[in-house]
Amino acid sequence: MIVTIDGPAGTGKSTAARALAERLGFEYLDTGAMYRAVAILCVEDGIDLESDAAAARAQARPITFVDGRTLVGDRDVTDLLRTPEASRAASLAARHPGVRAALVEQQRVIAAGRNIVCEGRDQGTVAFPRAGCKFFLTASPEERARRRQQQLERAGQAVPFEELLRQQRERDERDASRSVAPLRPADDAITLDTTRLTSGDVLDQLEAHVRRRMD
Numbered sequence: 725m726i727v728t729i730d731g732p733a734g735t736g737k738s739t740a741a742r743a744l745a746e747r748l749g750f751e752y753l754d755t756g757a758m759y760r761a762v763a764i765l766c767v768e769d770g771i772d773l774e775s776d777a778a779a780a781r782a783q784a785r786p787i788t789f790v791d792g793r794t795l796v797g798d799r800d801v802t803d804l805l806r807t808p809e810a811s812r813a814a815s816l817a818a819r820h821p822g823v824r825a826a827l828v829e830q831q832r833v834i835a836a837g838r839n840i841v842c843e844g845r846d847q848g849t850v851a852f853p854r855a856g857c858k859f860f861l862t863a864s865p866e867e868r869a870r871r872r873q874q875q876l877e878r879a880g881q882a883v884p885f886e887e888l889l890r891q892q893r894e895r896d897e898r899d900a901s902r903s904v905a906p907l908r909p910a911d912d913a914i915t916l917d918t919t920r921l922t923s924g925d926v927l928d929q930l931e932a933h934v935r936r937r938m939d
């Protein structure tokens with residue numbers, strides 16, 4: 725069974741997806757890491773992130789996940805994925821239809837015939853429209869910015885709340901209005917507002933839904 729979890733950043737999506745996969749004994753696919761990996765290599769090689777050359781690069785070097793590491797071809801990019809530069813570059817690369825098509829194709833190959841939780845922005849709408857169970861996680865803008873601020877503080881960076889909220893609003897508008905795979909829930913997705921839920925509550929609810937579908 726394929727389970728999809730989509731939604732904007734700061735909704736607890738990644739934590740929930742990993743933990744859900746573990747509880748169910750499913751594999752886990754972090755599709756954001758794929759956009760980050762392609763973008764990092766394009767930046768390194770001086771390739772314009774919004775050009776067809778970026779799409780060609782995404783097509784030419786498949787991304788694999790081995791023992792918790794992310795590889796592009798045989799290059800291990802795991803330690804480069806979570807930098808602010810990678811986030812910025814990934815959000816640009818993710819706007820290119822050719823990059824998206826190449827990565828969606830790879831996602832389908834990875835997931836074929838498996839029990840897997842696929843997490844991203846377009847997993848229920850584009851990559852796996854026939855997934856067995858689809859979720860869309862949301863949270864209020866303030867709560868998402870608060871969670872992001874805490875995350876940054878843990879990494880030793882202090883950014884004003886209002887600034888984070890402003891950046892987030894801009895990113896949300898860009899994600900929801902882009903012409904390819906705009907961020908939106910699939911018609912048959914279960915939407916869960918995580919604003920007032922603990923990560924444990926979220927996980928319990930997701931697991932209960934999936935188990936009902938598996939019966």
Ligand code: DC
Nearest residue numbers: 755756757759814815818844845846
């Ligand atoms: O989830 P994340 O922050 O690691 O995602 C990195 C970027 O890639 C972000 O700008 C959203 C984009 N993305 C996407 O467009 N589609 C996906 N399926 C996953 C991520």
